[in-house]
Each structure stands twice: as structure tokens, then as C-alpha cells.
Amino acid sequence: MAGNEFSVKLLIWRQSGPAQPGELASYTMDNVLPEMSLLEMLDLLNEKLTAEGIDPVAFDSDCREGICGTCGLVINGIAHGPHSGAATCEVRMRSFSDGETIVIEPFRAASFPVIKDLVVDRAAFDRIMQAGGYVSINTGSAPEANSIPVPRPHAESAMDAAACIGCAACVAACPNASASLFTSAKISQYAQLPQGRAEAKRRVVRMVDAMDEEGFGNCSNHGECEAVCPKEISIFNIGRMRREYLKAVL
């Protein structure tokens, strides 16, 4: 084990509560191992802080294997850090070098108020889902496979969209804090399947309205969202959302 430890300097956003002002606090972590995850490194930092009587850094995580969408940090200016197609919990310390300064900030959007330190309230996404991210009839058990034919490309494309884990990195990375990628993924996962098609028009209008009511920004087609998305959700879904919207209002 000995030999490959290194140290990093951390600049971490500390904010004691939603209404309190926050600032970047500086910490140094020694004995960091390349195979540690970034979150494990933060766990060690918190043990150290606790031992020193300092309030540990609050951050979110759950599965720590890139499937739940709970984690989410902006690492050196990039949501979910330096790797494409990976969540914050999948970032390893080998991505950083000895003596490097790592700046860690919460996902920033007016619609995602900071609760504490690096934890933000992403309930706005739940409210967008409540507005139409469902099929309101009971589809029962799986029907006989040939009774509802689904073209394979539609099935694949719907599955790709359904891979969204609702982490909100797309909002964090967007210069406009737009929720278009998330909302379009949810719309796309239903719009291409027969069960979801029936309510497609009502769904797209309601979900877009909900997205707007939450105060997210408009989309400038920068495409930063796709680049940071741990599930590599494509911005073609945003194009589909707009087509569906146009169909619904015409």
C-alpha cells in the first residue's frame, strides 16, 4: 500500500443552511490512495473533521455504483467530474495528481436550493414527474408479444431515454440551468411506446409547463448536459420533446 499515497488540496463549498451565506473552505487531505473513490476520500475527510470537532461536510450518495442518481457534485467546474458517462460516485482519486487543488461545489440552480453544504433539494424533478411522467391506465401483466408490435428502434430509443437516473447533472452543467434533457428523457421514454402514446400530447404540455413553473431556464442547445450525463442521454431527446410539443399545440 505504501508508496502511492498522495495529497490533495480541497476547496469545498460550506453553507450551514438554506438561508445562510456560504463560502469555499480549504482542507488538505494526505494519504489519499489512487484507488479510492472521491466520495471515500470525502468520508475520510469527514472522519478527520469530526475528530477535530468540526462539522462534517454534508453530501448526498446512496448506491455508490452509478445507478441511483443520488450523488451529484460539481468537481473542478464539471458536473460529476472529469469522466464522461460516469456519476460522481464513480470518480476515482487516480484522476487527480499529487498536490492538485480540487474545487467541489453543489449543483447550482434557483430551482435546487442548497439545503446544506453540497446537498441540494431536487424535489423540482419529482414535481415535473408528477405532472405527467406516468401512464395512467393499468397496463396489466405482459401482453402476448405479437399483439402490440413495437418497432425495435423505438424500443431501443425508449430504453435509452429510460436510463435517466434523475441525478440533475444536466441542469447543473447547463449555462442556463435548463431541465430540458431530464424532461425530454422522461417524455421520450413514453412517447415511443404504444402504452405511453395515448397520453403523449397531454403529457408533453403538462411536463413542459411544470418544468417552466419550477423556474428552470430555456435551452440554448449548448449540449453540455449530454456531455456530463452519467447515462449519456442524447440531446436528440430534446429535439423529440419539441416535436411532441409542436404536435400537441398545433
Place this chain on the structure above:
Amino acid sequence: MAGLTDITRSTVGKKLLNGLTGLLLCGFIVSHLTGNLLLLVGREAFNQYAYFLHSLGHGAVVPIMEVGLVMLFGAHAISGISVARSRRRARPDGYKKSANAGGTSRKSLASRSMIVTGTVLLIFVILHVAQFKLGWGQLRDYPDVMIDGHASVDLYSRVVDWFNWAPMVGLYVVVMLMLGNHLRHGFWSAFQTLGANNPRYENLINTAGMLFAAAMAVGFLLIPIYIFLFVEPTAGSSLAAG
């Protein structure tokens, strides 16, 4: 339920309006450039063309087009400004450190400066119309020329005299480079906005957008530069002396 008015209400609607009007404006500048290249052919050809346009439909076509263009620019500018402004409300507190994600991101200087290049274009278009259509600030009166037995404005001389003045040429060069930048992101972006972008054609649309942006910028640049270098100012213009 939902109706067409939603287009002006929701973010998706406004973006659709911005993309559609942007693409229509692309169509307009193609025809504008094509006609104006006649300036390089000569006095006769260009003044004939101006007369031809103004005589279309017993003179009714140009005013109708003008109203349409004012609405097009207006709708495009209002929707574009609304998209750009949405970020201020949506992200009041920025990041201490921000970086580009790279990878498949399409974010560029062009995409980030749409509001800047767009605002410059808006101011420019107003001044451009005042300058050439209304004849503001011109240095002398241009007597009408006779075309097919009709009196018609001598637009050629007005243009040639303005473009013999170096600062005016410089201004046009700067603004046309901004137009090129607006279109470098804008052309592809409009297809993405209208849902007409897809994995198979994305590279094609992107390349076409680059070529289109370059063609428009270079095409419009050519006119003032060519006139400045190769066409003498008209007699009687005070700039002719200098």
C-alpha cells in the same frame, strides 16, 4: 387544452419560435446577398434590380415584405432575448469554478455569444435600413435615375459612396464576422430546435452550418471591400475629394 398560443408562453414554444424565425431569416439573407452581389456587376445591373424589386406587384410586394421582415426580426429578437435572459433567473448564484465538459458538448464561443452577436445584428439592421433605405447621413443628394422610362432611386451611388469611407467598411467587416459567428451555432441549432436533427444527419447539418456561416460572412464582406478597393466614389460626393 393546449393551443397555438402556448408557443409564446412556454420555454419550448419560445425556442421553437426562435428557431423557425432564425431559419426564415437565413432564407432572407441568402436572397439579400444574391441580389446585392449585383453591386459587383455594376451600376446598371444593380439599379435595374432595385427597380425590378420595387415594381413587383405594382409596388405592393416590397412594402409587404418589409412588414414581414420587421415582424420576423422582432419575433426572433424577442424570443432570442427571452431564451438568453432565462438564465439569470434560473441560476442567480454561479459557480466559483466552471469548465467546459468537452466530449460531445456543442458549447462554443459562438453558442455562448448568441445574445451579443444577435444584439449587435439588431442595432446594425436598424442603422443599415436608415442608411440605405432612408438615406440618413448621406453626404449629398442623389438625383433619381431613369429605368425603363421610370424615375428610380440611384441606390448604387449611395452604396458606393458609403463604402468608399474606410470606417464604414471597417464597421461592416466587424458586423459580418459577428453574423458568421451567429450562424456558426445558429444554423445547426435551428435544426436541433425544430426537432429536425438526428444522429444520421447531425454531422451533415453541422458541416452545412459551418459552410453556410462562412459563405454568408464572406459574401457580405466581399461587397464593401470590393467597392472600397476597386470602385471610385461618384462625382459630387465630398468623400470623392478625400
